[in-house]
Amino acid sequence: MDDTSEEQDGKAQSIAGQRAIKRLMVPVRKKIRIAQLLAFLSGVLSIAPYVALVELGGALLGQFDPDRAWRIVMILIGAYTTRLFLYFLALLATHVVDLDLRSQMRREITNKLARVELSWFTRTSSGQIRKSIQDDTATAHTVIAHGPVEKLNAIVSPVCLLAYAFYLDWRLGLLSIATFPLYLGMYGLSMRGMGEKTAQMDTKLARVSSTMAEFIAGISVVKAFGKVGQAHRAYLEAAGQFSQFYHAWAMPLVSMSCLSFSWVSIPVLLVVNLGGGAALLAAGVVTAEKVIATTLIALVLPGAVMTVAMISWSYQLAGSAAVRLVNMMDLPVLTWPEIGMQPTSFDIRVQDVSYSYGETRALDQVSVEIPQGAVTALVGPSGSGKSTLATLVARFADPDEGRISIGGVDLMDMDEQTLYDTVAFVLQDAQLIRDSLAANIALACPAASLDEIRQAAQAACIDDFIMSLPRGYDTVVGDDTQLSGGQAARIAIARALMKDAPILVLDEATAMADPESEALIQQALTRLSQGRTVLVIAHRLASIRGADQIVVMNRGGIQACGTHEQLLGNAHYQALLAQGEVKENVK
């Protein structure tokens, strides 16, 4: 991507970020307004010390009046305490709002995740989800809890102070901002395009962290093949690009903003305000206390501009986080009927089903009948749409076109409980949870007794292994032990056996298992398949030969359907067998 399109992209991201922040704040807008009202009042009261200074000067330096001086001090203390108290209340209110909003967003996202299409999880990493729920909600903190109050205070306070300086004497007022146009002009120039640049920085940083994550995730393979240099090149390139971009952006920015600050540095402000003030004093048009008050006001004004700039930048930084949060909240969810229909038989009918992942058409007008109580094997080259078809039957997503029904009932007319009581699946990635082996097996029926769990484990050929572990069925996956792919697959089969659903969607997870483990898995699968409607993504010739029906897929369509013997004359089927897309059983 060239610099101009990156900048345009950055601009669009920056606008989208600010829109997303506004959208996130909608539920708390009223409360934020109340906090801002408190911050406004506190900002107005910031003039109290300067008013007191001038009045005290009058009471002590002019006609000496200790009672009046005392009253002024008391009023000053009261006003100053009230200012601090109001500011404290405003920040307290926004922090409470922030905590509420963050927990509301986290709850909303987790509720969403519970209803989102299961296929979304296959294309989204757990790292991305964790980042949104944990980090992005925390990034939003500055713009919810601090931004609205601190920015308003940083604007109201100097405006009131300036108004008071002009009220004291317009010439002193002008002196207090004499160098400001130069400062603001140069500072404004240095900050040009800040929003776009910040969005670009975020994109480049994300690239650095994703290339780093890819490099670390694949380090063992990369090392084993002696390609370390090649693999971390992507990371080095991303880091180099970020460094060049940051250097090109930050160097002129830093020098320009340093130059701009010199116009409001303390010596310059003192020379201008005290020098000019002394001249006016000598001319007898102002008093000493007024000169001191306006000089002090001039000294605090640049800080306020800095605060506004810093908070504006934090809004830019929070923009990308807000966009990710809004995207999560807007995820499309599967809808389920309140009262679902119950299938009375368990044959599956796929009618004219099409499904695309973005631009990729994975299934194109697929129709197939999967008879009850029989084993149907899906075979086809890699990418032909086998997994997509199998997961649509388990309603991981809804077809773009066409319908899938079980026992004549459209999947969309079944409630969630009925569907998942009817369909169990064992996929390549066994997905064990960080809990005891017993809990992993009894996931679908937590009330199951240890005896029942052991029966399922025995049928899945994994009981012996579990009993050999020091903590047996209490062994916690991930903490006490790590399981091999074959062992995890058998736990998943035991889990499906316990669930005892009439339909089984199966991706033969034997590809990576050793021969002994493969034989055990095969034995377990045979037991699991008995008496059920089975849709299996087959990787072995043995399971294909034994299947009641073989569906040959290619490029998202069905090429042929029949038994092994019937298909032997089919060119696609022969090609699959010849190319070894399905392998001989090792048993």
Ligand SMILES: Nc1ncnc2c1ncn2[C@@H]1O[C@H](COP(=O)(O)OP(=O)(O)OP(=O)(O)O)[C@@H](O)[C@H]1O
């Ligand atoms: N999450 C995804 N995002 C984008 N495209 C995808 C996704 N999953 C699959 N595809 C694409 O959809 C098509 C069908 O993929 P699918 O995984 O269903 O095929 P498959 O026959 O099961 O392949 P394999 O045997 O390699 O698992 C392929 O072109 C694939 O690249």
